[in-house]
Amino acid sequence: MQKNIKTDSYQRIFAIAVPMILSAISIPMLGIVDTAILGHLDSPVYLASINIGATIFNVLFWGFGFLKMSTTGLVAQALGENNPDKINRQLSLSLLIALSISLILVVFSPWIGEFAVNLAGEGGESSQLAKQYFSIRILSAPATLILYVMFGYFLAIQETRKVLALMLVNQVGNMILDYVFVMNFHWGVAGVAYGSIISEYATLALGAFYLLKGKYSIPKFFEFKDWLLSEANIKQFFSLNRDIFIRTLALMAVFAMMTKGSARLGELALAANAVLLNFFYLMSYGLDGFAHAVESLCGKSYGAKDEKELSSILRRVFMISFVIAVLFTLLYLLYGDGIVSLLTSLPAVRDYSSDYIIWLIIVPIVAMPSFVYDGLFVAVTEAKIMRNSMVIATVFCYIPLWYLLRPYDNHGLWMAFLGFFVVRTSVIYFYYRIWIKNWRQELK
Numbered sequence: 001m002q003k004n005i006k007t008d009s010y011q012r013i014f015a016i017a018v019p020m021i022l023s024a025i026s027i028p029m030l031g032i033v034d035t036a037i038l039g040h041l042d043s044p045v046y047l048a049s050i051n052i053g054a055t056i057f058n059v060l061f062w063g064f065g066f067l068k069m070s071t072t073g074l075v076a077q078a079l080g081e082n083n084p085d086k087i088n089r090q091l092s093l094s095l096l097i098a099l100s101i102s103l104i105l106v107v108f109s110p111w112i113g114e115f116a117v118n119l120a121g122e123g124g125e126s127s128q129l130a131k132q133y134f135s136i137r138i139l140s141a142p143a144t145l146i147l148y149v150m151f152g153y154f155l156a157i158q159e160t161r162k163v164l165a166l167m168l169v170n171q172v173g174n175m176i177l178d179y180v181f182v183m184n185f186h187w188g189v190a191g192v193a194y195g196s197i198i199s200e201y202a203t204l205a206l207g208a209f210y211l212l213k214g215k216y217s218i219p220k221f222f223e224f225k226d227w228l229l230s231e232a233n234i235k236q237f238f239s240l241n242r243d244i245f246i247r248t249l250a251l252m253a254v255f256a257m258m259t260k261g262s263a264r265l266g267e268l269a270l271a272a273n274a275v276l277l278n279f280f281y282l283m284s285y286g287l288d289g290f291a292h293a294v295e296s297l298c299g300k301s302y303g304a305k306d307e308k309e310l311s312s313i314l315r316r317v318f319m320i321s322f323v324i325a326v327l328f329t330l331l332y333l334l335y336g337d338g339i340v341s342l343l344t345s346l347p348a349v350r351d352y353s354s355d356y357i358i359w360l361i362i363v364p365i366v367a368m369p370s371f372v373y374d375g376l377f378v379a380v381t382e383a384k385i386m387r388n389s390m391v392i393a394t395v396f397c398y399i400p401l402w403y404l405l406r407p408y409d410n411h412g413l414w415m416a417f418l419g420f421f422v423v424r425t426s427v428i429y430f431y432y433r434i435w436i437k438n439w440r441q442e443l444k
Contacts, residue, residue, distance in 0.1 A: 050133065053137070054274075073378045076156040079303065098148060106138060140201070181195055250391045271344075283360075283364050287368055294378075333361050340354060359414035362418055368425075377435075392427050
């Protein structure tokens with residue numbers, strides 16, 4: 001009987017994780033395709049500009065990743081409580097907030113774009129192209145943020161095949177459009193931006209179809225009014241999102257400073273690090289698939305107050321994630337140079353990148369535990385723990401190392417990046433030990 005329980009646990013984990021991994025890997029694959037297309041043009045300035053532009057949008061949209069995380073955690077707990085009205089309420093509030101934020105971003109985009117490019121870049125042609133990219137791509141903000149909420153909802157109710165379908169429509173369509181607009185129409189970085197806009201809104205249309213054909217019903221105005229006037233609902237929603245937002249700001253600072261440090265070293269370093277960061281994105285989105293399984297399954301277990309099942313799921317996800325991290329390490333160790341060659345045909349960029357692959361070989365195993373614990377604390381809506389661990393690692397480790405290791409140039413940048421994950425993993429584990437002890441006491 002015990003064997004069957006274990007088998008069932010693994011089946012549930014993989015049933016959620018595999019579609020999420022396939023969908024998540026499509027995100028860095030899009031970045032890899034963008035890099036490969038622009039990396040085969042006649043100048044590294046295109047790679048440098050897309051590094052600036054992509055970093056800005058990663059930072060900007062990651063900043064609102066709380067929309068997905070909070071939706072997943074709150075809806076999964078409501079599912080564990082068997083409360084369909086609460087599920088509908090949480091989804092509706094999240095959709096309303098996502099739409100409001102995105103419209104504000106579009107209205108203020110000229111000022112946001114100017115500030116962001118000046119912050120991440122060092123001027124020159126690459127910064128000008130990055131501004132062009134931003135001015136076009138920002139129009140996709142409403143679709144992007146609303147899709148975050150949809151992804152969180154479908155993940156929470158364990159309909160991950162819909163997430164996979166949405167991501168594939170988005171990313172495959174984007175890849176095809178990027179190739180057509182850049183290689184056939186010769187639109188450069190603008191072609192990449194237009195491809196993103198078209199694919200995002202096509203995906204949004206499909207997501208809306210899934211929602212309306214499912215159990216979700218659009219609330220009437222008076223229902224929204226009642227929800228918004230409910231102090232308990234609003235306090236929980238915004239308290240959770242506030243802490244996730246602060247946590248994400250700290251992560252945004254890490255990648256923004258990584259790009260800023262690369263720009264300081266010149267366009268060659270900026271272009272090479274654009275290639276190398278795709279290695280990290282590929283690994284992180286792969287591990288995120290199992291973190292998403294933790295979010296959904298542990299969220300439901302937490303809502304049902306089943307500590308035994310929650311611990312069992314967490315333990316099994318750790319075992320699987322460790323194997324995945326080792327595989328990424330071996331992949332980068334054995335085939336790192338070959339992957340770089342696929343991404344760019346520029347000899348100077350290839351040679352420069354090869355000197356720094358060693359850092360990407362180390363990162364997966366060091367970073368892996370923090371991904372799993374993030375999934376757990378999203379599931380149990382303990383955003384303060386995520387916030388504190390990220391802020392501590394950023395403020396007391398990454399930022400000091402970023403400055404102190406500047407004499408070591410690009411190696412210094414990557415050493416600071418690795419140090420950040422060492423501290424983050426250590427701190428979040430410390431918080432986990434305290435949280436699990438306290439929760440067990442509450443259940444007695």
